Amino acid sequence: MTGTSNRSVERAFRIVDELAANGSGRVSELAERLDMPVSTVHNYLQALVSTGYVAVEDKEYATTTRFLEVGHRQRHRLEVFKAVSDELQDIAAETGEHVTLLVEENDQCVIVAVQEGPDAVNLFAYPGARMPLHAAAPGKAILAHMPDDHVREIIDRQGLVEMTKRTITDPDVLFDQLERIREQGYAVDEGERIAGMVCISAPVLDKGDRIRGAICVCGPQSRIDEARREEIAEIVQRAANVTQVNLDYV
Known part of the structure; x- marks a missing residue:
């Protein structure tokens, strides 16, 4: 795995960990807490939503019970x-x-x-x-x-x-x-x-x-x-x- 891919995985799990720790969050809130660009956080969240590990409702993102299944x-x-x-x-x-x-x-x-x-x-x-x-x-x-x-x-x-x-x-x-x-x-x-x-x-x-x-x-x-x-x-x-x-x- 390349260095870029490693960083991508690490960022994705930083976002997941932040959501798990706080229950949920909006894109701007997560970006501020993680010191990451809003656009970057948004892109990762969309990818996580597509996998079923994160859900969004009223612009509020949260981890799903898919992790419980795993x-x-x-x-x-x-x-x-x-x-x-x-x-x-x-x-x-x-x-x-x-x-x-x-x-x-x-x-x-x-x-x-x-x-x-x-x-x-x-x-x-x-x-x-x-x-x-x-x-x-x-x-x-x-x-x-x-x-x-x-x-x-x-x-x-x-x-x-x-x-x-x-x-x-x-x-x-x-x-x-x-x-x-x-x-x-x-x-x-x-x-x-x-x-x-x-x-x-x-x-x-x-x-x-x-x-x-x-x-x-x-x-x-x-x-x-x-x-x-x-x-x-x-x-x-x-x-x-x-x-x-x-x-x-x-």
């Missing part, structure tokens, strides 16, 4: 999503909390599936939502089962962004914690990504010990004391083990 299809291609079966629903019922399945994609932790128990806090978490690997329990569970050299490459590319005052931003501290996660079989973050929340996550490995994802339970610190943390850790580890077994038959 993401839904890709999610169902993931073996770990098929292998998790009813585990997330069972965990949500047992703990009452917010439960997710996540995978690593392009150096980030991505939510693949969500289940909410009766007491779950609304975290505005949805399939496709992304977060830094180092700042979340499932991300750390995944990093702990990657080669150290690969983890260092991710840190070099992404950095260790501070999400809250409790986020790990020192590589040495992170590597010490990853070693502890491997030893105990699960990861914890205490307000490292969302202040006031405790998240506990277990890695999902396949029979070749390759990391395939992580199962996570999140709840407010006021509800998850030390004893309950151990109880939830056992639950997510059990679910991860069942999912691992199921992977052999997907």
Whole structure:
């Protein structure tokens, strides 16, 4: 692909990302926010409308559910999503909390599936939502089962962004914690990504010990004391083990 084609694709997705972030927008508004000529933005929008990924009504442009279709299809291609079966629903019922399945994609932790128990806090978490690997329990569970050299490459590319005052931003501290996660079989973050929340996550490995994802339970610190943390850790580890077994038959 030529340099011009690369720039064209990048511009198109900048416009898509801007629409997704703001819900909708007019040509002039988008051009101003993106610092692009109005005529250029208009041409890209017309092309996107013709593909069905963007719609326009009363000169207001917005992304369509076509992206949902693409993401839904890709999610169902993931073996770990098929292998998790009813585990997330069972965990949500047992703990009452917010439960997710996540995978690593392009150096980030991505939510693949969500289940909410009766007491779950609304975290505005949805399939496709992304977060830094180092700042979340499932991300750390995944990093702990990657080669150290690969983890260092991710840190070099992404950095260790501070999400809250409790986020790990020192590589040495992170590597010490990853070693502890491997030893105990699960990861914890205490307000490292969302202040006031405790998240506990277990890695999902396949029979070749390759990391395939992580199962996570999140709840407010006021509800998850030390004893309950151990109880939830056992639950997510059990679910991860069942999912691992199921992977052999997907």
